[in-house]
Amino acid sequence: QKEVEQDPGPLSVPEGAIVSLNCTYSNSAFQYFMWYRQYSRKGPELLMYTYSSGNKEDGRFTAQVDKSSKYISLFIRDSQPSDSATYLCAMTRGGSYIPTFGRGTSLIVHP
Amino acid sequence: KAGVTQTPRYLIKTRGQQVTLSCSPISGHRSVSWYQQTPGQGLQFLFEYFSETQRNKGNFPGRFSGRQFSNSRSEMNVSTLELGDSALYLCASSLDASGSVNEQFFGPGTRLTVL
Numbered sequence: 001q002k003e004v005e006q007d008p009g010p011l012s013v014p015e016g017a018i019v020s021l022n023c024t025y026s027n028s029a030f031q032y033f034m035w036y037r038q039y040s041r042k043g044p045e046l047l048m049y050t051y052s053s054g055n056k057e058d059g060r061f062t063a064q065v066d067k068s069s070k071y072i073s074l075f076i077r078d079s080q081p082s083d084s085a086t087y088l089c090a091m092t093r094g095g096s097y098i099p100t101f102g103r104g105t106s107l108i109v110h111p
Numbered sequence: 112k113a114g115v116t117q118t119p120r121y122l123i124k125t126r127g128q129q130v131t132l133s134c135s136p137i138s139g140h141r142s143v144s145w146y147q148q149t150p151g152q153g154l155q156f157l158f159e160y161f162s163e164t165q166r167n168k169g170n171f172p173g174r175f176s177g178r179q180f181s182n183s184r185s186e187m188n189v190s191t192l193e194l195g196d197s198a199l200y201l202c203a204s205s206l207d208a209s210g211s212v213n214e215q216f217f218g219p220g221t222r223l224t225v226l
Contacts, residue, residue, distance in 0.1 A: 006153075043115070043201050043217030044154070088154065098144070098167050099215075103153035 003027050006089055006102030015111050019076040023089035023102045026070065030091040033065050034099060035074045038086045047087075048074070079109045113138065115204050115218035123224045129190040132221045136183050136204030143185040144215060145177060148199040157200075160185055189223075197225045 006023045013019055021035075032051055036044035050056045053067045062075040072091075076083055086106050090099035116135045124130050136143050144167075145157040156169040160179035177187040183204075189196055199222050203215035 041219065043203070043219050045217065046214055049214075090154075096167075098156050098159060098169075100156075101154035 001026065002103075004089065004091060004100050004102045006105055008103050008105060010106040010108055012108045012110065013079055015079060015081060015109055017079050017109070019079050019083070019107060019109075021074040021076075021087050021089075021105050021107070023072050024070055025072075025091060027093070027100075028067070028070065029093040030100075031094045032092045032099075033063070033072050034090040034092075035061075035063055036088040036090060036101075038088060038104065040085075044088055076107075079107075081109050081111055083107060084109050115202055115216055117200075117202050117218040117221050119221060120219065121222045121224075123226060124192050125226050126192055126194060128192050129188060130192060130223060131186055131188045132200055132202075132223075134185045134187075134202030134204075134218060136185070136202075137216055140204035140206050140216075141183055142205045143179055143183065144203045144205075145185070145187050146201040146203065147171070148201055148220070149197075154201070157187065192225045194225050197223060199223075 004025045034049040035047045037047050038044040048063045050063050050065050053065050056063045060077045064073040086104040088104040089102040092099045118133045142161045144159040146154050148154045157171055158177050159167040163179045174190045179185045199220040201220045202218045205215045
C-alpha cells in the first residue's frame, strides 16, 4: 500500500460544478499538505498548502485537512474548462521538506 | 523572471545506453530536486542537491546519479537504461531548503523514451 492514495479518475464534470478531489494517507507523521495542478506537457505548479488540520481558502479553491481521518480534500467552486488538469496531492513530514505525492487525479471540466 | 528550464524536452534512447538530463533553476535558487513521473507510480523523488551537495536521496538504484554545479545548474545521469526508465523526468528548484514549507517550482520535464 502506498503512503498516499489518490484516485486517478478521470473525473468529468460540467462547467460550474463544485469539484471535490481527495487523498488519503497512512503516515501520521505528515504535517504539511499541498495541492499541485499539472497541465498536459507542463510541470506541476503549487496551488495551495496547509499545515495540520483545518481549512484554507483561496479564491475558488478550498483545501481541507482532517488529520484524525488521514484525509485531505481540495474543493473547486464554479469549475471552469481551464481547470481541466491533473491535480496532485503531496505531503511532508515534520523536519523534512521532500514531499510524497499522490498519483494525481485527472479532472475534465466540459462546457 | 525566467522559470526552471530543462533540456532536452524529449529524448529517445535504446536499452543499455546512458543519458544525461540538464536543469537550470530559477535565478537565486540553490536547491534542485529531481523526480520521475510515470502513470503507474506517479511522482517519485530521485534526489535533491543544495549548494553542490546531495542532501536527500530517494529509493532508486545507483544507475541514477546527479550533480550540481557552482551556478546551481544540475544534471542527472541514468546509465544502462532499461525499458522501465521511460518516464517524464522533472526538475524542481526552490529558494531555501531549510523552510518548513518548501515551495518548489517545477520545470516542464524531459520525456525519456527507452526502446
